Amino acid sequence: MDRMSATDAGFFFAEGENTPMHVGSVSVFEGPAPTYGDLVRLLLGKLPQVPRYRQRVRTVPLHLGRPLWVDDEHFQILYHVRHTAVPRPGSAEQLRNLAGRVLGQRLDMAKPLWEVWLVEGLADDRWAIISKVHHCMVDGVASTDLLQLIFDVDPDAPHPEPTGWTPEAGPSSVATLVGGVRELVEQPVRQLTGSLRHAAQDPADLLRRGRALGSLVPGLARRISTPTPRSLNGPIGPHRRWVWVDATLDEVKRVRRAHGGTVNxxxxxxxxxxxxxxxAARGELADDVVVRTMVPVSVRRPGEHGVLDNQISAVFVDLPVAEPDPLIRLASLRRQMDEHKRLMGVVDARSIIAMGEFVAPTLMAVGTRAAARTSQPFMQVTTTNVPGPRRPLYVLGRQMQALHAYVPINMGSRVSIGIYSYLGALTFGVNADFDAFPDVDVLADGIREGLATLADPTVSPVRRAT
Structure with a gap:
């Protein structure tokens, strides 16, 4: 049985009426647009490469075990591939409005958890693809791999013809329940046995990890006591505002040459x-206030691709919004990220993720859903940076011009930012709760201005950073 990992199950259980947990994107292409039938045939020909696209989620009775992936005996690709258009003149704003409505709607949790929308009618003879995939299915790195279902690196790439498919029969309800109970007992034992074996083989390494984890506690306590803007946390409604900010990697390179730092x-x-x-516009700027962001980090090994479950951990970073000097803000962020890298080098992030296997699935289901619906003041935003390909991508011979990322919001955090790079472009996709962010353009314009300021050669180096 193909059972979800603990991390994937957490994303699945976090799904709620006002908290859809899919990641998405809008890809814009040069014209002319392909026909709907051509796109359907393209996907049908490539689906055998990723069986997960024809599988649905099956939960275990009473959540006595993590959910399973099983073939959908009623799979129909015409349900998952859809066709629409924007009205004239087909502006970027009209595309954003359409994409915001599409991406803000929940996936059908009883079917395979993905959708692809073909969008025609964009200005300058362009067209777009809106894609949605549930977070329990992929993370940022894996979703880049999944795009190979649609994208080619050669405009003249051949495409396989669609073939027949017969779904495999899923396990019976009794087998599902028995397997879940067995997992409930055996998995923690296996995990604990492996940890004890590692401790016996290398007790010094265990001590180093313990000290590193212990060093996190004072910093965590300090951060919890640091004030944050109250308006950024709270209940989340069913609607979304989604905008994007366009920038270039050349700007980032200029900042690196002048002031150092990584792209992140x-x-x-x-x-x-x-x-x-x-x-500041909301009247909440104070001398010691910060905005805390969760930054997902990949724990995949170098060269590890084609794995369709989530291989991610996360770090928390305080954005020093109270500091007026942009270069001191950059220096502060560099110090925080360097410290996280140092600790992640000592603490095995994979082992931390594996600790989730100890959580009873029933408690995970209840706890994750409660956390996803409960406002918490600890974190205000999720910021995800996914490096994209450095060479052109094509769909049915048409070159992609731009891609904009969509990251879900939950747990009382009313905004998320997905950052994606492609060729020489860099885009920030800002997804926010509709009611809580009528001023989302202030945030977007500030991001654009912030990068331009850092890239300005007249900005002086930091002199008073500590």
Missing amino acids: DIVLAAVTTGFRDLV
Whole structure:
């Protein structure tokens, strides 16, 4: 039986009426648009490469075990591939409005958890693809791999013809329940046995990890006591505002040459400027206030691709919105990220993720759903940076011009930012609760201004950072 990992099950159980947990994107292409039939045939020909696209989720009775992936005996690709158009003139704003409505709607949890929309009518003879995939199915790195279902690196690439498919019969209800109970007993034992064996073989390494984890506690306590803007946390409604910010990798390179830092450091500094403007406009800017972001990090091994479950951990970073100097803000973010890298080098992130296997699935289902619906003041935003390909991508011979990422929101955090790079472009996709963010453009404009300021050669180096 193909059972979800603990991390994937957490994303599945976090799904709720006002908290759809799919990731998505909008890809814009040069014209002319393919026909709907051509796109359907393209996907049908490539689906055998990723069986998960024809599987649905089957839960275990009473949640006595993590959910299973089983073939959908009623799979119909015409349900998952859809066709629409924007009205004239087909502006970027009209595409954003359409995409915001499509991406804000929940997937049907009884069917395979993905959708693809063909969008025609864009200005300048362009067209688009809106894609949605549930977070329990992929993370940012794996979803880049899944795009190979649609994208080619060669405009003249041949495409396989669609073939027949027969679904495999799923396990009986009794077998599902028995397997769940067995997992409930055996998995923690296996995990504990492996941990004890490792401790016996290398007790010094265990001690180093314990000290590293212990060093996290004072910092965590300090962060919890640091004030954050109250308006950024709260109940989440069913509707979304989604905008994107366009930038270039050349700007990031100019910042790196002048002031140092990684791409992650620099994009977080730009996001900090956006939140500083937003918090100031809301009258919540104070001397010691911060905006705390969760930054997912991949724990995949180098060269590990084609794995369709989530291989991610996360770090928490305080965006220093109270600091007026943009270069001091950048220096602060560099220090925080460097410290996280140091600790992640000592603490095995894979082992931390594996600790989720100890959580009883019934408690995971209840706890994750409760957390997803409960406002918490600890974190205000999720910021995800996914590096995309550095060479052109094509769909049915048409080159992709841009891609904009969509990251879900939940747990009382009313905004998320998905950052994606492609060729020389860099885009920030800002997804926010509709009612809580009527001023989402203030955040977006501030991100754009923040990166431009850092890339300005007249900005002086940091002199008073500590």
